[in-house]
Amino acid sequence: MNLAIEHVTKKYGNHHAIDDISCEFSNGVYGILGANGSGKTTLMRMLATVTTPTAGIIRVNGKNILSLGDDYRDMIGYLPQHIGLYKNFTADKFLHYIAALKGLSKKEAALKIEELLDLVNLMDVRKKKVGTFSGGMKQRIGIAQALLNDPKILIVDEPTAGLDPKERIRFRNLLSSISGERIVLLSTHIVSDIEFIAKEVLILKNGRLLHKRNPQELLHEIAGKVWLVTTAESEIPRYQDMFKVGNIVRSESRVELRIISDDRPSLAAILTTPNLEDLYLYFFEEDFDAGPVKV
Secondary structure (H helix, E strand, C coil): CCEEEEEEEEEECCEEEEEEEEEEECCEEEEEECCCCCCHHHHHHHHCCCCCCCEEEEEECCEEHHHHCHHHHCCEEEECCCCCCCCCCEHHHHHHHHHHHCCCCHHHHHHHHHHHHHHCCCHHHCCCEHHHCCHHHHHHHHHHHHCCCCCCEEEEECCCCCCCHHHHHHHHHHHHHCCCCCEEEEEECCHHHCCCCCCEEEEEECCEEEEEECHHHHHHCCCCCEEEEEECHHHHHHHHHHCEEEEEEECCCCEEEEEECCCCCCCCCEECCCCHHHHHHHHCHHHCCCCEEEC
16 A cells, blocks of 8 residues: 655645645554644645645555545545544444445444454443543544544544543554554654654644654654753753753752753753654744653
């Protein structure tokens, strides 16, 4: 399976939501990382044919997805950022309803729904109304509906926004487990969603594609630029004014700052191993809020 984006642009008036993006995907998980407003959702909506490019072409196995029409839509599963759920439907009834819309026979639907409810760990609540579900459970029923047609391309837009850490881990492990023979495109601004499962990471900023590389190659971009500085509480504002401070760790006797800087921020600063959170701050300082941590 090959999915190719060729010089795709999407304009709303004079605003470029997506600006001349080209890249290709094969089987595996791809993390699309960017701040709010970077163009992630617009890109996902074009891949799902919810909206069309202003310019450029998206191809699957060499064919324009718009000319394929329903044949392409049969290949994809889509979980939008805000999924519409019928709150008075049970999980079982909701999935049967979506299965019918996707053209599955009753027999096919019954078998697939059994499989998916087990996969997303919702078998014990299948007869409960989805309106009573937690945010994490709603996202899991959302991924189940996206998988009903056994898609070769799974498009998932900001799936863990608002979920607690346990549900985020559960959800990303689920995506990883189903990615072997399909393309999984996961857009997010939460670095931990993709840090350990992404085959490659795409970095979007202001509608432009800055990088598309595996996480190790991306981290090489900021090798030698992440520092730890132990300092006094009174010095924190000065460092924040001068540098990108990713984290502040306090204890009774010290304050340790994690700083992203091309140059050594102080004589006492020591280099440390960068992570994807550092990389996010490097590109998206204006959208980053690490917050102080007390230990």
